[in-house]
Amino acid sequence: MPPGVYGMQDVWEREGRQQVNMEFLLPTGIYLNFPVACSETISTIKKMVWMNARNEPLFSALSDPDAYVFTCINMTAEREELEDEQRRMSDVRLFLPILRLVAREGDRVEKLITTQISLLIGKGLCHHEFESQKNHEVNEFRTKMRTFCEERAQVRQMLPWDKWMEYNFPCDLEPCSVVAQSRKLCSGKKIFVNVKFEGSEVSKYIFTCLHGGITPHLTMVHHSVIIKYQEEQGGLSNQVSRSRAQSKPPPLPLKRVRKHFYTGTRSVINRGTTRHVSLVACLVVQAGLFHGSELLCKVVISNEVSVCSEPVWDQKLVFDISVSDLPRMSRLCFALYGVIEKTKKRPTKKKNKRADCPLAWVNTMVFDYKDQLKTGEFSMSTWPSVPDLLNPMGTVEKNPNIDSTAGLLIRFPNIRPHPLYYPPIEKTLILTDGTVFFQHMKLREIVDNKNYTEFFEDEKELLWKLREEVRQRYPESLPKLLLITKWNKHEDVAQMVSLLRKWPELPAIHALELLDYSFPDPHARSFTIRCLRKLSDDELFQYLLQLVQVLKYESYLDCDLTCFLLERALANKKIGHFLFWHLRSEMHVPSVSLRFGLILEAYCRGSIFHIKSLIKQNEALNKMKALNDFVKSGSQKATRIQTTEDMKVCIKQDTYMEALSDVVSPLNPSIVLADKCKFMDSKMKPLWLMYKNKYDNVGIIFKNGDDLRQDMLTLQMIQLMDVLWKTEGLDLRMLPYGCLSTGNKTGLIEVVKNSDTIANIQRNNSNSAATAAFNKDALLNWLKSKNPGDKLDQAIEEFTLSCAGYCVATYVLGIGDRHSDNIMISETGQLFHIDFGHFLGNFKSKFGINRERVPFILTYDFVHVIQEGRTNNSEKFERFRECCEQAYRILCRNGTLFVNLFALMKAAGLPELSSSKDIQYLKDSLALGKSEEEALKNFKVKFNEALRESWKTKVNWMMHTFAKDNR
Template identity: 50%
Template sequence: FPLFPALGEMESHMFECVNQAAVHEELEDETRRLCDVRPFLPVLKLITRNCGRAERLLDSKIGVLIGKGLHELDAINDQEVKDFRGKTLRQSEEKMQKVQMMSCTEWLQASFSQQLEPGPGPDQINGVSDRSTDLKVTIHFDQSQVPLSCTPPELMDMAVRKWLTTHGPEKEASRGQYFLRVSHSLEFLCGDDPLSHYKSQCVLYCKKGNLHKPSSSASARRAVPRAELLCKPAVSSESSGRSEHTWRDSTLEFEISVCDLPRMTRLCIAIYAVMDKVKKQKSTKNTHINKYQTIRKSGKVLYPIAWVNTMVFDYKGQLKTGDIILHCWSSFPDELEEMLNPIGTVQTNPYTENATALHISFPEYLPHAIVFPPFDKVTSIEPRRFDSKKFHIELKEIMERDPLSQLCENEKDLIWTLRYDCRENFPQSLPKLLLSVKWSKHEDMAQLQVLLQIWPKLSPRDALELLDFNYPDQYVREYAVGCLRDMSDEELSQYLLQLVQVLRYEPYYDCALTHFLLERAQRNRKIGHFLFWHLRSELHMPAVSVQFSLILEAYCRGSIPHIEVLKKQVEALSKLKSVNELIKFGTMKNARSKAKEAMLTKEAMMTCLRQSGYYETLSDIHSPLNPNILLAEVKCRYMDSKMKPLWIVYNNKLLDGDTLGIIFKYGDDLRQDMLTLQILRLMDLLWKEANLDLRIVPYGCLATGDRAGLIEVVSSADTIANIQLTSSNVAAAAAFNKDALLNWLKERNSGDALDHAIEEFTLSCAGYCVATYVLGIGDRHSDNIMVRSTGQLFHIDFGHILGNFKSKFGIKRERVPFILTHDFIHVIQQGKTGYTEKFASFRQYCEEAYLILRRNGNLFITLFALMLTAGLPELTSVKDIQYLKDSLALGKTDDEALKQFRQKFDEALRESWTTKVNWMAHNVAKDNRS
């Protein structure tokens, strides 16, 4: 090719094709496969790139990192996406310009450390004095010439009604208000007609509060919070799906004025089938309806078909108007309220080809856009004061309840009436105040906004609760993020998992929480590292795919020096996945001959790893589990379990060749293990803050993709099963050898070292007894409990939490609240039967640890509540969190709680023989010695 040199650099060109839509498409991302491009004709044209080489390379690298080419984001026809990308791009460019002007020392400080400026004091927040308890609200509609001023706030409704009467249609003017109306039609896909009758139900939700009424019954105390209806639900007429597959011109009117709609109002829609007789359910065999729980109501059986949510105001605060197509979701969470899913995403189903399409139309009330009014002026008005002394005791009792406790309407009214007393005496009670706001009254919303400006800052731990699904208000979430700014980097890392998950509750891409996380991640590379992996590991989930991709792109553009480090990790994990798939294929192919399988599979694995592309990619990478560790000289084998996980041994270049073990798993969702280990790490922190070190071993665990992740190998440790089996020739008898564990420690420790190992065992056993009881960790067989040679006991594999214990033939296999066997006691007592002093110390450790966790019970409930929409198998509704409330005995006094724990402790010790029986069965079923 004599003219080839005239082309210049290869990066200056790219291919173009005609795609299936008969449109010229530039193939900027060379990582795409031809089968994904699907050109209309097998012809590619070479063209010159319009953009510079550096820009093209950056876009390509970011596309590799986020797992999709940026052309996919470019193709999204959504102005909100375009505005967010444009804004973050400008911010990233400004940041990188500043970085280029930094000295080396300044860059290191900006990238790897953070010193916070002293924040404003509690008496001077947002520029508003603590004494400024006066109220004035100015409200106006954008593009209108008639601003509304009202002082005091009781007159606001009168002004709004007058304005609407003056400018609205005659039929609405006669009522003095606009009621929200929505027209809708429904189209089922061809062949997607599971039952003959359908209804749709639309409900306006402002996801706040607790609608359950107080009751003296025991069951009512277990009631859980749910989203609050702003007005009465609207239900459409029934339609025969078999004949038409559509509704046409069906209009629903909600009994709430447009001026009373909160900013974060969402319209929740459920489509369901109605059957008069239960026996008709048999005709739905083999349809997708069977997997959903039916709801019986008014003598009929209702079957959920689909659901979808949408915001009433768009991301600019403008009331939506015109036609909108919503593609519905067909997977339902457990325990639906009226088959609606208000906690669910406001994004529509991106898989439009297989989704039911719902066409809705918002009417135009005025000739110009209606924008949610900003509250931009606060001046002097003295609020009404009440004699709160006689209510102080009652108010104090309400404020000290746990977050899952419900509030009756009288209690809500009392809290709202005494809101300034709450601010002065119970500032940490802000969540309960927010649950008491009448969100369907714009006067209350206005007064809340003013109150938030003068509310003292909460501690970051207390502010976390304000980010869950109960508090979607924009100003509340901005206040919460303001409190989080006082977090140290270490504390932020502790709660980063939850902060990423609550992004799901943000209805708009451009929000305070997103910018806070990006800002802190770009200031500290370790935070950025884990933010990247927490986001990337869930990109396969349709509900968050676009949102998380946008945040990842923004992070990468603002942290260009970090891109190459992350890119190497992504490539290494891709290679490990390929090796794992090769092993699984080999074991399936040679399943009949176990010896032949092991030999051939090992040989194929080693041949694969010796390839230069694999060895170089897997060497000299920063560990995704800990970016401070540089991994080199990889050695690999695979484990003999169902998913054939890879056991990888690395040398740490930064620690003079110290070896580190990492397990790569593909096929299991590690996010529940990651959550449990995070909570164990938090428990360890809380105990240490109270001067109690229980020697917890919260090893590293990180989900890196769809059913893929890494687990840290704890060195010099073995399972209880292996320890017992090596001391006995009979597997059935091994579990009953109480000397096996103590002898194992004696072999590895002598003299003072043995005493230290026994003390380590005693402390760690106490910590894990309390932790596994509080978290309801199940499936505690002898291969899920390990001991280090230094004496530390620790638990692994957290596939069952919150009391979801395994059962067989309807009988629970685990009958004890936590694992405390006599061989554990034998070690604690140093092998001496009458050595009760050591056992008494162990019991005291347990009780002290339990009381410390109780004092932080609200924090644990908050952290689990923030994970509700993560899709974890055993954390799907608030009722799952009820287990924590019961195990921590929240709502009881310390004496009552301690009495309950002592009963559980005695039960665990008394019934430990059942644990031994289970361990014996486990040892016989799986010969761990092979």
């Protein structure tokens, strides 16, 4: 087996090679072979080829070196042109060490940019990969987004010089040694900047800084689903076309018809690669029509067919809905499941008991991205099963792993010789006047109801009847009105759209909710983006994580949300940086890789000068992962000392030294990284990289094997809490340290310097592990040692405020697994929590026994510090209690915002946040729907419980310490 099967670079690094014998094929037919250093760039290697070729025949037939480009076969078995000549040989993913020199074709700059973008977004040769889709929607989207982004790049280039400088070198983003110190030095100060423009002399400018289930594995299942529309007498005449699609045929009448689904399915299961199929007695197809989360009509189920080499369905699946009543965003959801026959142990009237085994699901839109009713055949590769058979929240994209999944062939028949389109709103808008009977009390009761997922019919009628009243007096109740709108009635849809056009803009706290998958209508989503446009860059950045996730709910590539995010990213470098990494970190997820890849391509096209920095960051992360894999492998066979020495040898290689030096931190683009590295003792052996700058030390932790997205979400919420508290004059000294997911279970975490865990502090101040957790003086003594004299009072104040903040934050978010190794204290007194693997009330248990029995951590040693070591210092403790209560009241007043942000994160697929049920804990902890007095009364009960039961926490900490010491 050739080494390229594993990757040439993997072999070279594993063997510690500094050079390798390369083979070169020249355009003249000449063959060269000579050693090349792994650290050499493509440009240098080309020069070496030219030097070696001088003594070979036909050298004079060669043109200038710039007229040629190296090509190779990469690890994805594709031909790749090595346009980026600054890449090192060690970074080229060769299948075999063979390079071919060919004449360069086309625009060199364009090809270089395309190559860089392809490597950066992780899609191989993205240009060819995207084109291989042969998808008109993809092609049109790429063309539109390229024009969109390049136009904005041109506009940016036309900015006045000071605005141009502000974008390219923002004071709060441009790398410097100490961020905080640089802000103090630069904010509001005039500094001289030397700017050198091409073809000009150096000019000096004065610039002012402006920014302070069972799941069998199916190899192949083919289904044919035929959708047939039969006409009925008397119907609604609908017009075809939208103004934006000029190529559409003339308007055609669309009579009211009833839609029938019938399937003529043929499926083949490859038993050799199917797990648990022997348990399945027969197969069934289920289908449902949805508009967002609303089921439009009764679910249709096929007959059962026996599992054999070619199971066949030949049956109509009839949906009780007319074609003319189909909502524009109708989603057709299919599920394939098996029926398992189980013999009951006890004799009953029925001999057998059935159990369903979900196998696969797939979704598709009924109308295409041009509003046209789909016709023809669509091959749909399915996704692995989920707990619920039908999955309307899931993607409408096909599974790209077509060789290892079930496949559906869906056929939409032509019911007319011409295409049929969803009628434009202007053609069905009927304005009606009527007397509205004012029913204030009932309407107020409906709009004040926080739990509005279900409505009685009379409530729906009243809301719809008084919709104008809702717009004028209760605009924030728009989500309720959208939920009760009959989207299968064109007249009602037209009325709703007309109302949206004059609906007052909503605050972001309420508008964000409308991006949930329950609101798929494009007009509603456009209204939401209109509301979000007034967000400042800092506010938009606060919600960027959620806005990226809800891209997964979009039914088509071209949507207002995508354009909005790209527009803001191209106008603000910080937003662009983090938009890139939020998208890039999920490129390994098949259901979003196409959409996210296209958006990344568009961003890079509009920000060409950002590509170089991003490539450097990506290379550094790749080296960190390779280094971490090396440490993990070595630590299983050698001692820590030997592994450390081996790591030092590895990191001194030129390719590692260059990749890990002078690189902008993806976690914080205002920091340039360079210096030392060590690894930690935890299971995943995370790397601890310390970088020493002129004034300060900066540390980051690289984790490989842990999904950091839940930590990102939790820290985002803590940061938001801090903002809300400070807005109302309450500074609780929170430490929401930086955390960024950069790929599949990889990411970076900011190191909070000069801090230690409670476990270490207690252990170092106690004689044994058995007594460490119960040593109430350990924390106070540690603070005294770090803060002598007058500094102690300030340290205790920092501890008191931060302890109050984290008590409230961890209670509201339901943070679990709180032991003494994931609560830390800085030397200045700030207490803070780390490692948020469990939240929303998912507390840890062992042997079925709940190990965490308190609402939040408030131990007596914490109280001991707060009371300055005096047991009778009740004044200090009561002030602490008041801070907790004030902080909690502020969060309750903003409860809707937290619930909405968590709801939007359902798209992320986090294990503890996958459905609306998971958010119920948050609604309860924030007392949603209750008065402030009721909420505070409940919190006081929880506060007293945490204090009273704190001894249980100490026992849990002691058991944790014993378990850790005995590993």
